[in-house]
Amino acid sequence: MKYCNVIILDIVSDELDRKFTYRVPEKYLDKIIEGVLVKVPFGKRRLLALVVEEVIKIDFPKEKLKDIVGVVFDTPVLTNDLLKLANWMSQYYLCSLSKVVNTMLPKGVKLGINPAYEKYVELTDKEMADSISKKASKQKNVCEILQEENVLKWNELLQKANCTEAPVKSLQEKGVITVNKKRVYREPISYDKVAHYAYKEPTHAQKTVLKLIKDQLHSRDKIPTLLFGVTGSGKTEVYLQVIEEVLKNNKDTIVLIPEISLTPQTIARFVGRFGDKVAVIHSRLSTGERFDQWEKVLRGKAKIVVGPRSAIFAPCKNLGLVIIDEEHENSYKQGEIPRYHVRSVAEKRCEMTDSSLILGSATPSMESIYKVKENKYQLAELSKRATDATLPDITLIDMKSEFQRGNKSIFSKTLLDEIKRNTDLDKQVILFLNRRGYASFLLCRECGYTITCPRCEVTLTYHKFSDRLLCHYCDYTEPVTSHCPSCKSNKIKEFGTGTQKIELELKKYFPYLSTIRMDVDTTSKKNSHKELLDDFKNQKAQVLIGTQMITKGLDIPNVSLVGVITADTALNLPDFRAGEKTFQLLTQVSGRAGRGEGKGHVVIQSYNPSHYSIQAVRGENVRKFAKEELAMRKKLNYPPYSQLIRIVLRSSEENALENYADHLADKLEDQEYEVLGPNPCPILKIKDEYRWHLMVKVKKDKFINDKKLQDFLLEEKHNITEQGIIRISIDVDPINLL
Ligand SMILES: Nc1ncnc2c1ncn2[C@@H]1O[C@H](COP(=O)(O)OP(=O)(O)OP(=O)(O)O)[C@@H](O)[C@H]1O
Ligand SMILES: [Zn+2]
Numbered sequence: 001m002k003y004c005n006v007i008i009l010d011i012v013s014d015e016l017d018r019k020f021t022y023r024v025p026e027k028y029l030d031k032i033i034e035g036v037l038v039k040v041p042f043g044k045r046r047l048l049a050l051v052v053e054e055v056i057k058i059d060f061p062k063e064k065l066k067d068i069v070g071v072v073f074d075t076p077v078l079t080n081d082l083l084k085l086a087n088w089m090s091q092y093y094l095c096s097l098s099k100v101v102n103t104m105l106p107k108g109v110k111l112g113i114n115p116a117y118e119k120y121v122e123l124t125d126k127e128m129a130d131s132i133s134k135k136a137s138k139q140k141n142v143c144e145i146l147q148e149e150n151v152l153k154w155n156e157l158l159q160k161a162n163c164t165e166a167p168v169k170s171l172q173e174k175g176v177i178t179v180n181k182k183r184v185y186r187e188p189i190s191y192d193k194v195a196h197y198a199y200k201e202p203t204h205a206q207k208t209v210l211k212l213i214k215d216q217l218h219s220r221d222k223i224p225t226l227l228f229g230v231t232g233s234g235k236t237e238v239y240l241q242v243i244e245e246v247l248k249n250n251k252d253t254i255v256l257i258p259e260i261s262l263t264p265q266t267i268a269r270f271v272g273r274f275g276d277k278v279a280v281i282h283s284r285l286s287t288g289e290r291f292d293q294w295e296k297v298l299r300g301k302a303k304i305v306v307g308p309r310s311a312i313f314a315p316c317k318n319l320g321l322v323i324i325d326e327e328h329e330n331s332y333k334q335g336e337i338p339r340y341h342v343r344s345v346a347e348k349r350c351e352m353t354d355s356s357l358i359l360g361s362a363t364p365s366m367e368s369i370y371k372v373k374e375n376k377y378q379l380a381e382l383s384k385r386a387t388d389a390t391l392p393d394i395t396l397i398d399m400k401s402e403f404q405r406g407n408k409s410i411f412s413k414t415l416l417d418e419i420k421r422n423t424d425l426d427k428q429v430i431l432f433l434n435r436r437g438y439a440s441f442l443l444c445r446e447c448g449y450t451i452t453c454p455r456c457e458v459t460l461t462y463h464k465f466s467d468r469l470l471c472h473y474c475d476y477t478e479p480v481t482s483h484c485p486s487c488k489s490n491k492i493k494e495f496g497t498g499t500q501k502i503e504l505e506l507k508k509y510f511p512y513l514s515t516i517r518m519d520v521d522t523t524s525k526k527n528s529h530k531e532l533l534d535d536f537k538n539q540k541a542q543v544l545i546g547t548q549m550i551t552k553g554l555d556i557p558n559v560s561l562v563g564v565i566t567a568d569t570a571l572n573l574p575d576f577r578a579g580e581k582t583f584q585l586l587t588q589v590s591g592r593a594g595r596g597e598g599k600g601h602v603v604i605q606s607y608n609p610s611h612y613s614i615q616a617v618r619g620e621n622v623r624k625f626a627k628e629e630l631a632m633r634k635k636l637n638y639p640p641y642s643q644l645i646r647i648v649l650r651s652s653e654e655n656a657l658e659n660y661a662d663h664l665a666d667k668l669e670d671q672e673y674e675v676l677g678p679n680p681c682p683i684l685k686i687k688d689e690y691r692w693h694l695m696v697k698v699k700k701d702k703f704i705n706d707k708k709l710q711d712f713l714l715e716e717k718h719n720i721t722e723q724g725i726i727r728i729s730i731d732v733d734p735i736n737l738l
């Protein structure tokens, strides 16, 4: 008799969140192995479950065990390494195996989506076909068509013959023709319509980088490569040529690209080079299309998978390479359970399968830069643009001086002059407004001063309700002042501005300019994002005004000017990564200028232009920035020098919440853990629930082995959840601190 353990996928509730043992009936003995989807009886229901292991020793009465009652898919849906990876994720991110596996499998697999088939008609008895009498004109006609084409799709045949199914069916009964079913994949792309994307002879710099990476492919002790290449330096061509090499060794590649950069233009580069060997995954696919892309990979019909974060779970059997493009992107961290970061997961999967890993970016994360310093990653660098285009000139404008000179507008004189000069030359302009998060803060228009926490060096958040300033890392708080603590002026006020306002202001100066506005309001409809960008690309407007969503992957040669309205907004968020995010954003948005002929120009307006994260945008000086940023992180012992576990508590009862938060912090401190907080979250209330958070700071990379802390947190979570008043969520290596 064979027994195995399964995890239930259908209902994810805490009591079902463990392994259950079932008996394998005789008829399934060969089929049921690790990674196979099955149906099991549970109470009165039949639930979807995944076989995770065979059980050899059972220490309870076997008679009580029930039989597995069905097999859902004819082959394991998770490869061995994915199953191992799921176990690791469940441990590392403190969440159930069932939740992880649910994330790994596309919906269509769990729903049991049926593969699509198409009927084909083939002429098999030519003599008989000839002998069909002319009187049976319709049948004769069908035969004549098939004599020319031999094989045709059922529907196509009916169309060509302009007849009903009847004559075709009678021919089938007579044995003149045969009808076969053929598996078809529902494709989001028409592969034969994508133009070939020709191989480019690598530049000298690309050659050097390619050698470094290819050496890794064949090395026994692989380490990941950080491909640090300025905007437009030709990273994609490097990826393509490495994939070519991996393909030669008959291995598979996963390419991860942030969802907003997964544009048809980007996809066309991969499909244009490798044709139908490429499976593409993105959020606009139907469940059926998604299922088919997944199955193509599982069956080895696709060797390259291009997709967002979740594509890291593609069921490649023979993985050789993972590429993470724009590796610094925050969307690589999942907001819901399991709150994984794809960089960590990819590292683990590559380690398990002896695959190579490439992380590409023009503005690498501090985590990755630090790993280069520690020799855990190798550095490969492209420091110039691949074409003749050079990096744009950058002008920093001090908005304080503008204000002092009497310019109360949101545009500096320089920016207005540049807008005029560039549009007069029929060039296009991008105006960028940095608006991340919801927290507001106080800013002095006179001297640029913002009020920061004396202990944490983060900007204090303004809370309208209490009219107080608050630090979200420690419990520091102070009243709002009407006068600037630095210059004593009364020009210190709450800060915030919108894209609409910019558009209106711009029209005052240049009523004749046509504009396109891109923000949450104008892009909420499906496809509107792409349509607006296409319009701009086709020069239907001279100025594009937008937020974060316009920074990525825009390759529009006619854009010669980028204006950044206020560079400081992200800098003032209560987040120790504020400087890093500001620098990355400004560098990426600047990189959109001057990609075609002629020099590009960027005007950055700031109340704080001497801040290192704004200064370093000039010439994309990542090294200079990283040096200062890492020194700050080290001084305050923030990641990458330490590791954070963020615990968010939610409840409609504010007092109970505050008490429990204190209690939890005390308990952790009693065990000698360093705790930041507890504090109200910067977004204090969501849907009538109050939110508090605290952060546990542990030594770098130590959490995975700290069984004591893991168990403590899981037990607290279990106990407090049972009481039903407070909800708790745990985020290992958090990115979002709001
Ligand atoms: N070896 C080469 N020879 C000629 N042109 C090249 C070569 N490599 C890349 N290019 C061209 O340079 C331009 C920039 O390349 P690509 O978009 O790959 O850069 P990137 O580093 O991915 O940029 P970004 O980070 O800004 O998206 C493209 O138009 C590309 O076709
Ligand atoms: Zn503080």
Ligand SMILES: [Zn+2]
Residues within 6 Å of the ligand: 444, 445, 446, 447, 448, 449, 484, 485, 486, 487, 488, 489
């Ligand atoms: Zn001031």
